[in-house]
Structure formats: C-alpha cells, structure tokens
Amino acid sequence: MAYLAIVGSFSVNGVAELHSELLKRGLFGDFYALWPHKFNNKTNGVTPRRWLAASNPELSRLITETIGDGWITDLSQLKKLEPYAEDAKFRKRWFQSNRPPNSV
Secondary structure (H helix, E strand, C coil): CHHHHHHHCCCEEECCHHHHHHHHHHHCHHHHHHCHHHEEECCCCCCHHHHHHHHCHHHHHHHHHHHCHHHHCCHHHHHHHHHHCCCHHHHHHHHHHCCCCCCC
16 A cells, blocks of 8 residues: 555655655655655654653653753753662652552
8 A cells, every 4th residue: 555655656655754765765765766756754852851741750850850951952961860860759750740640
C-alpha cells in the first residue's frame, strides 16, 4: 500500500528530519531515486523538552530545581542530572513525579 501511495502522491514526508532520511535512503530508496522532488520533511514542531514541560510540570520543576533552567533551551544539559542518579532524595522525587495521578 505504501508503494501505491508513493506512486499516486505528489508529496511524501517524514515527521522528523531523521525519519525523512531513513525513508529516502532505506525503505523507499528506489522511489526517491525516481522522484526526489516528492520527498520532503515536515517536522512536527514538538521538541522533547517542550513536550516534557507540558506533559509533566512536576518533573520539569524537579529538573529545573536540580540543574537550573538551561535544559529548557539546551536538551544536552540533562546530562547534569547524572550525578543525582544515586541520590535517594532525588530519586524519590523523580519517582513521585512520574506516577499517574491518584496512584498509591
């Protein structure tokens, strides 16, 4: 079905640059060779940090309290959390921030 969709479509896109490249170089490489103009990228616009901030404000607060707010614009700063992996108090708060509401 995907092959038929590519033949009949004017545009084929991935949801992120990496996904688009995987389609062009792998799964649909033969089609890309025929019609490179059909293949493009449409990034969905949600960054991991933006998703985290919106989906789990409690965890976002914990991260910001622990390493500062630089991670919001530079996801690589999350590596600063590594020293806290063995910190019992931090791990307890991390666990609590990831529990579903109303869980025991």
